[in-house]
Amino acid sequence: MFHSYNPATELGPNAEAGFEVPYLEKKHIIKAKDFIHAGQGSVQLKRALKSVGFPADIIQRVSICAYEAEMNVVMHGGNGVLTFRLDADEILIDVEDDGPGIENIDLAFQEGFTTASNEHLEMGFGAGMGLPNIKKNVDSLEIQSEKGKGTHLKMRFQVKKDGD
Numbered sequence: 001m002f003h004s005y006n007p008a009t010e011l012g013p014n015a016e017a018g019f020e021v022p023y024l025e026k027k028h029i030i031k032a033k034d035f036i037h038a039g040q041g042s043v044q045l046k047r048a049l050k051s052v053g054f055p056a057d058i059i060q061r062v063s064i065c066a067y068e069a070e071m072n073v074v075m076h077g078g079n080g081v082l083t084f085r086l087d088a089d090e091i092l093i094d095v096e097d098d099g100p101g102i103e104n105i106d107l108a109f110q111e112g113f114t115t116a117s118n119e120h121l122e123m124g125f126g127a128g129m130g131l132p133n134i135k136k137n138v139d140s141l142e143i144q145s146e147k148g149k150g151t152h153l154k155m156r157f158q159v160k161k162d163g164d
């Protein structure tokens with residue numbers, strides 16, 4: 001469930017984007033190993049973006065990144081929070097977990113690198129493509145991770161205005 005503490009009532013100043021972008025911030029709790037509910041945060045985020053009227057290509061890119069980050073928390077991380085913030089100029093997806101962290105970030109971003117277990121592989125995960133896919137689809141990406149200290153991803157997407 002998204003926990004909204006700033007309902008989408010106030011409209012942002014960028015109506016010139018061709019659609020009205022509300023200020024909106026929502027949080028979704030991600031539980032470690034909870035494959036039953038895994039991906040729900042991304043699904044709800046996709047719905048929210050559709051209801052605001054974002055162009056399909058932005059929705060697609062944001063959804064891919066949110067889904068991959070959410071699944072990584074479920075599979076490799078600990079418990080986490082996905083925060084989704086719609087701003088005047090950008091969409092921010094912030095995903096933070098208190099899991100084991102990533103020892104070598106450069107290695108983790110290499111296509112095909114995975115530490116997935118056999119159980120994950122049997123479920124169809126573990127291609128080692130989640131982080132590379134995120135990198136391809138964001139406009140900007142910040143990652144903080146340390147062994148034993150969890151992982152924090154900030155993914156940003158520009159809201160294109162007419163004429164951009």
Ligand SMILES: Nc1ncnc2c1ncn2[C@@H]1O[C@H](COP(=O)(O)OP(=O)(O)OP(=O)(O)O)[C@@H](O)[C@H]1O
Nearest residue numbers: 072076077108114115125126127128129130131151
């Ligand atoms: N939140 C996280 N916490 C700890 N380790 C992570 C986290 N996210 C990614 N990793 C590490 O980085 C590796 C690469 O992640 P990536 O998402 O690219 O591939 P994958 O999750 O293994 O497979 P796929 O995403 O294709 O199902 C993971 O196998 C894991 O070792």
Ligand SMILES: [Mg+2]
Nearest residue numbers: 068072130131
């Ligand atoms: Mg992954």
